[in-house]
Every structure is written in C-alpha cells, then in structure tokens.
Amino acid sequence: MLMILCMPSKPTEPHNNFNSYNTNKPMPVISKNNNNNASSSVPKLFLFFTFLSILSLAFFFFPTTTITTTTIAHPSLSLQSSLEPTINVYVADLPRSLNYGLLDRYWAFSPSDSRLGSDSDRGIRSSNLGIKTLEIPPYPENPLIKQYSAEYWILGDLMTPPQHRTGSFAKRVFDPRNAHVIFVPFFATLSAEMQLGMAKGAFRKKVGNEDYKRQRQVIDFLKKTESWKRSGGRDHVFVLTDPVAMWHVKDEISPAILLVVDFGGWYRHDSKSSNCSSTDTDMIQHTQVSVLKDVIVPYTHLLPRLHLSENKERHNILYFKGAKHRRRGGLIREKLWDLLVNESGVIMEEGFPNATGREQSIRGMRASEFCLHPAGDTPTSCRLFDAIQSLCIPVIISDNIELPFEGMVDYLEFSVFVAVSDALKPSWLVNHLKSFSKEQKDRFRQNMAQVQPIFVYDNGHPGGIGPIPLDGAVNHIWKKVHQKLPMIKEAIIREKRKPPGVSVPRRCHCT
Numbered sequence: 223m224l225m226i227l228c229m230p231s232k233p234t235e236p237h238n239n240f241n242s243y244n245t246n247k248p249m250p251v252i253s254k255n256n257n258n259n260a261s262s263s264v265p266k267l268f269l270f271f272t273f274l275s276i277l278s279l280a281f282f283f284f285p286t287t288t289i290t291t292t293t294i295a296h297p298s299l300s301l302q303s304s305l306e307p308t309i310n311v312y313v314a315d316l317p318r319s320l321n322y323g324l325l326d327r328y329w330a331f332s333p334s335d336s337r338l339g340s341d342s343d344r345g346i347r348s349s350n351l352g353i354k355t356l357e358i359p360p361y362p363e364n365p366l367i368k369q370y371s372a373e374y375w376i377l378g379d380l381m382t383p384p385q386h387r388t389g390s391f392a393k394r395v396f397d398p399r400n401a402h403v404i405f406v407p408f409f410a411t412l413s414a415e416m417q418l419g420m421a422k423g424a425f426r427k428k429v430g431n432e433d434y435k436r437q438r439q440v441i442d443f444l445k446k447t448e449s450w451k452r453s454g455g456r457d458h459v460f461v462l463t464d465p466v467a468m469w470h471v472k473d474e475i476s477p478a479i480l481l482v483v484d485f486g487g488w489y490r491h492d493s494k495s496s497n498c499s500s501t502d503t504d505m506i507q508h509t510q511v512s513v514l515k516d517v518i519v520p521y522t523h524l525l526p527r528l529h530l531s532e533n534k535e536r537h538n539i540l541y542f543k544g545a546k547h548r549r550r551g552g553l554i555r556e557k558l559w560d561l562l563v564n565e566s567g568v569i570m571e572e573g574f575p576n577a578t579g580r581e582q583s584i585r586g587m588r589a590s591e592f593c594l595h596p597a598g599d600t601p602t603s604c605r606l607f608d609a610i611q612s613l614c615i616p617v618i619i620s621d622n623i624e625l626p627f628e629g630m631v632d633y634l635e636f637s638v639f640v641a642v643s644d645a646l647k648p649s650w651l652v653n654h655l656k657s658f659s660k661e662q663k664d665r666f667r668q669n670m671a672q673v674q675p676i677f678v679y680d681n682g683h684p685g686g687i688g689p690i691p692l693d694g695a696v697n698h699i700w701k702k703v704h705q706k707l708p709m710i711k712e713a714i715i716r717e718k719r720k721p722p723g724v725s726v727p728r729r730c731h732c733t
Contacts, residue, residue: 358685378686486600
C-alpha cells in the first residue's frame with residue numbers, strides 16, 4: 223500500500239493554462255549517474271522509495287495548512303496562477319468612429335478649451351505630424367482625460383494578435399455564442415470629455431449634443447443583436463470611468479456589467495427615480511449599480527512610479543494638492559483644509575494638474591509620509607493611485623468608499639482609513655498620523671511597492687497593442703469580471719423564466 227501511495231502519477235495539464243506550451247518539453251531525467259552497477263543502484267532505489275513513502279504518509283496525516291494560510295494572509299501578493307481559468311470575451315462590432323475614430327477627431331482639433339487643449343497635447347500635435355495617419359493614435363496626455371484611459375488599454379489588449387496575448391486573462395473569441403461576456407468598445411469617457419470641451423452647455427441636452435448621438439448609436443446597434451436580446455444586456459461590459467459617461471442612457475445600460483471608478487455618479491440619480499427605503503438594502507436588483515455585478519476599476523495614475531530602492535527621507539507628515547472647493551460629498555474637503563492648512567508638517571496646495579502642478583505633486587508626494595485622500599465630487603480620484611505610485615501612504619477619509627480589486631488587494635496593508643467624524647476634530651488627524659512608528663510606515667511602503675503594478679494600465683506598447691503584464695490593471699479587471707459571472711448567469715436565467723407581462727419592481731442600491 224505504501225508503494226501505491228508513493229508512485230508518481232502523470233501530471234495533469236492545467237485547464238486553459240496560459241503557459242501550456244511548456245507541457246511539450248521533455249520530462250527531466252531523475253538520475254544522471256549511469257555508471258553505477260546494479261548492486262549499488264538497488265539500495266539507492268530502496269532508500270528513494272522509502273523516502274517517498276514517508277513523505278506521502280506525512281502529507282496524508284499532516285495537511286499543508288501553513289501554505290494555505292500564507293496565501294490567504296497576503297491576497298495582494300497573489301497575482302496570476304497558472305491554474306486560473308480565462309474569461310471568453312467577444313468584442314461587439316461597433317464602427318471605428320466610436321473608439322479609435324474619436325481619437326482621430328481629438329488630435330485633429332486645435333481647441334482653446336482647457337479640457338482639450340492642455341500643454342502636453344499641444345506639444346504632441348505640433349511635434350508628431352504623422353499622428354493623423356496612425357491606425358491607433360495615442361490617448362491624450364491631458365491629465366483631465368488621461369486619468370480615465372482604462373477604455374483605451376482594455377481594448378488595446380483585446381486587439382492584440384493572439385500570439386502576443388498569452389499573458390492575458392481574457393481570451394478573445396470571435397463567435398458571441400462562445401463568449402462569457404460581450405465587450406462594448408465605445409470610448410464613452412473620451413466622447414463625454416470631447417463634448418464637454420467643445421460645447422459644455424449642450425451636454426445635458428439631446429439636441430446639438432454629439433455625445434448623445436454616439437450614445438444612441440451604440441445602444442441602438444446593441445439592442446438589434448442576438449447577444450443583447452438573449453441576455454437583456456446583462457453580460458455586456460461597458461467602460462464608464464468618467465461619472466458622466468453615457469449619462470443619457472444610464473437606465474438602458476444599468477443591467478449590464480459596468481466598469482466604473484466608483485458609484486458616486488449614480489446614487490443621486492437612483493434615489494430620485496425610485497422610492498428608496500431601508501428595507502431595500504438587501505434586495506439589490508440587476509437594474510442598479512452594485513458590487514454584485516459591477517467592477518470598481520482604478521483611475522489611470524498621472525505621476526511616475528517611485529521604486530522602493532529610490533525612496534528617500536520624507537520631511538513632511540501629510541500632503542495634499544487639489545481643488546479646495548468641491549460639490550456634494552466633497553464639501554468635507556473644504557472643512558479639512560481649514561483644519562489642516564496651519565498644522566506643522568502639513569502641506570496643503572491648491573492647484574490644477576497641468577505641467578507645473580504635476581511637478582509640484584511629484585515633489586510633494588515623494589517628500590511626505592502620508593497623502594490625504596478626501597472625497598471630491600465623487601468618493602475617489604486619481605490622487606489615490608498617484609500616492610501609491612509615489613509610495614506616499616494614503617490617508618482615506620471616508621465612511622463609505624468602494625475601492626478597486628477588493629478581495630485581491632488588502633488596502634489595510636498600506637493605507638490608513640479615518641472616519642469623517644474623527645478627521646473633523648481639531649488636531650486629531652495629525653496626532654493620529656504621528657502615532658505611527660517608523661517600522662509601521664516602512665512596512666506600509668514595502669507592501670505598497672508590492673501592489674504598485676496592479677494599478678498600472680500602460681503596457682509600454684504603442685496604442686496599447688502588445689503583451690500586457692500578468693500583474694497589471696487590465697488582467698485584474700477581467701479577473702473581477704470573471705468573479706461576477708455566476709451572478710450574471712443567474713440573473714439571465716431568472717429573467718427568462720418570468721411569465722410574459724411580469725416585471726420586477728425597481729429598487730435602488732442604498733448604502
């Protein structure tokens with residue numbers, strides 16, 4: 223029986239292993255000593271099989287719980303396993319004018335509006351005359367637009383030839399019937415930003431609004447497809463990194479899987495359109511934004527990565543740069559500003575993310591132990607991801623915030639969370655931050671350095687066409703979508719079995 227336990231079995235080939243090409247390599251030779259005579263080899267074989275038998279019994283009676291515990295304790299360090307399945311993605315056949323064609327139009331502009339005419343983009347327009355002939359133009363460097371560039375990098379990965387996509391968690395399929403999800407390649411954020419830059423006054427109107435025409439074109443096209451009819455759009459994926467993206471058709475796409483930076487652009491809309499009560503909190507429907515079906519994605523960081531080996535002594539306790547006055551939930555920012563602006567070791571700078579502001583932010587974040595992250599117009603901003611890339615410990619002032627890749631990343635390992643009520647007490651926040659020891663702050667930065675790549679979209683290839691890093695933002699987004707699939711499938715089946723004429727009452731997502 224012992225010999226049966228220790229006999230080596232044929233290794234099982236992992237399902238959908240990205241590195242399956244390695245399985246064709248010849249098996250390694252266990253012993254290379256072919257000069258030993260038969261009499262000397264027998265004891266060695268006996269000892270070898272005896273050792274394997276003991277090892278097998280040890281595994282049988284003493285499970286390897288230590289290894290499992292270590293993996294669970296550090297989810298942020300567990301990136302891509304070769305045993306993970308892929309997610310099959312079909313790219314909806316939208317015209318080029320709704321994605322890369324929008325970039326053609328953007329680079330053809332000579333705008334004066336600050337949203338479209340930043341110094342960095344003016345430089346690209348003037349120095350790169352051949353940009354108009356590129357099949358896939360670059361995404362704008364204008365920080366107001368670049369922070370929302372997830373749509374560009376996700377599509378770039380899907381457009382990459384299959385032989386260069388061996389590291390991608392998403393497998394592109396060319397028959398929608400073979401797909402788990404349908405990706406909608408509409409640059410919704412760029413469309414919205416271009417409208418805001420060209421004719422802001424028409425943004426909330428339908429007449430004279432080019433962005434609305436594009437939104438309508440997308441929805442009208444999708445609703446005619448068999449894929450949409452089959453699922454009601456529930457298995458379709460939209461990238462909506464700007465809270466105002468696809469604003470006019472929110473009701474029509476709300477059953478879909480939405481990739482959003484937070485839910486801040488949806489709460490007020492939903493609370494007005496449905497009589498929300500406390501009894502609805504555990505009855506979230508697929509007609510509302512929800513962590514059950516939607517995915518929180520990171521903003522694109524605007525500051526360069528600081529490696530742990532490059533970290534230098536930090537002289538400031540706390541740093542913040544941004545607009546003092548915000549709307550809605552961001553009103554707390556003004557109160558915090560007044561409390562902190564005169565505190566010793568605290569730097570509060572008001573500024574715009576132009577070229578000068580960028581350099582100030584780099585210096586400020588790299589010279590400070592902690593970086594303040596209060597809510598703006600919505601709960602999150604790209605400032606959090608700039609802080610992570612700068613190894614500046616984020617101080618998140620929020621009672622209710624959704625963060626990217628929860629469950630994959632443990633933010634407590636490198637961030638400080640503070641209740642709004644505590645933050646608004648005079649001197650409380652600074653005294654709290656001073657209580658952290660050097661060892662604690664060093665550990666925060668070490669953990670932060672481990673997760674920096676997870677929040678990076680740029681794969682270093684022109685147009686985003688090329689292999690992506692295994693541990694980057696695009697792969698982690700598709701992993702989160704993959705986690706939603708059982709709920710999406712259940713919702714589709716439940717919808718199909720409803721008798722004709724029966725509708726589910728609309729409920730809001732209260733938090």
